[in-house]
Amino acid sequence: MFSSHDGLCTIGELAEHAGVSVETVRFYSDRGLLPEASRSTGGHRRYAPDAAERLSLIRSLRGLDLPLPDVRRILDEQDAGGAPDVLEAAVTDRLNVLGTELAALRWREAALRLVHECPPTERPDILRLVGSLTTPPSTASLARFWRAWLPPRMPARSVTAFLERAIPHPPDDPRPGQVLAFARLHAFVTQPCGKSNPCQPRAHSAAGAREASALYTGLAHAYDLASAEIRKGAQPCSGEALDGFIDAYASTYGTHDTPAFRRMLVGQLAADPRIDRYWDLTAEVINAPDSHPEPTPGSAHDWLLKALNADLRATLATRCSDGQTY
Incomplete structure (x- = not known):
């Protein structure tokens, strides 16, 4: 040469x-x-x-x-x-970019399969839903929904901790059903408040900044305990999870956990706005079809509410057997 x-x-x-x-x-x-x-x-x-x-x-x-x-x-x-620091940094950056690009391709493939496999009569609606998503999808709309839902002036640290629990992470390699569930979740949180998408629970109106932080910190702990029970297949029942759930609300209202407070709370929670649709879709996004369903804050809340109702019924039965009025 x-x-x-x-x-x-x-x-x-x-x-x-x-x-x-x-x-x-x-x-x-x-x-x-x-x-x-x-x-x-x-x-x-x-x-x-x-x-x-x-x-x-x-x-x-x-x-x-x-x-x-x-x-x-x-x-x-x-x-x-x-030293080869620049090479290592460049390779790491490129891997991150490729990971995002691959995730985008997988979401597009799953979306195409969804459109291809759905009945022709459903395609216009499905195209509208999936067309509103970026690939890979962003969770920004979900974060905006929760920031509007949570009590005002709630400490940023408490908001961040709650968002980490409440916002599902889009899977990197989704199935067509997960794409549809996430698209429906995006549509749910971006629609105006109304009967199908209520605004805020009444408990928030009683919560100042400090009380809101205590409420959601206590609820997060109770949800974790309830989720552990759900994973074990336990039926809703009294115990540490329910006690923590009640204490979180009692602290917000500046009162104590008493039978009277539990009766008042179960009525209020039953009447408060619910976002069951959000949690149902979240479960569809995060769970594989053949796996044991992973609890969400919504399913944990439902378990605790059932436990509270069961506890009140047990208390009522005990009082009636003792000849007490209730």
Whole structure:
């Protein structure tokens, strides 16, 4: 390759050795990635022996789809004899980008399968639903819904903790049914408040900033305990989960956990706005068809409400057997 008297080669010789076109070598040279050693008297480019290895590295980096600015930084770091930190950072960034791109492709594939497999009469509605989603889908609309639902002036830390529990993470490799469930969830949270999409529970009106934080911190703990019971297949019952659930509301109202308070609370919770549709769709998004359903805050709340009703019935039965009025 380097047969000239000065040990340099022409652009054509370098291109032939590397198995690329002259235009490719010129492209990298013009962008400063492949420096020339000199120019001939006729103005032709001449390259040093290390140009072949440098060109091979450039092609390898570009073959990994690393952008030219990243390739330049990697070469500059190599020229300076530094550690390969820039290369590691560039590869990590590219992996993250590819992960997002692959997730987007999987969501598009699942959406196409959904449209392909659904009955023709349902396609217009399904196209409208899935057409409103980005790929991969964003959870921003769900976050906006909950920020409007939660009590005003609730501490940011408490809001963030609740959002982490309440917002389902879109699966990276969804089934068509999960795409449809997430699209319906997006449609649910973006519709105006009304009968099918109520606004706020009355408990929020009694909660200031401090009380709201205590309410949702206590509810989160109670939901965790109830979720553990649900995973074990336990029926709704009295216990630590229910006690924590009641205490969270009692603290909000500045009172104590008494039978009278429990009677008042069960009536209020039964009358408060519910978003069962949100939790049903959330369960469809996060659960595989053949797996044991993973509890959501909604299913945990329902379990606790049933436990509260069962506890009140048991208390009533005990009082009646003792001849007490209730």
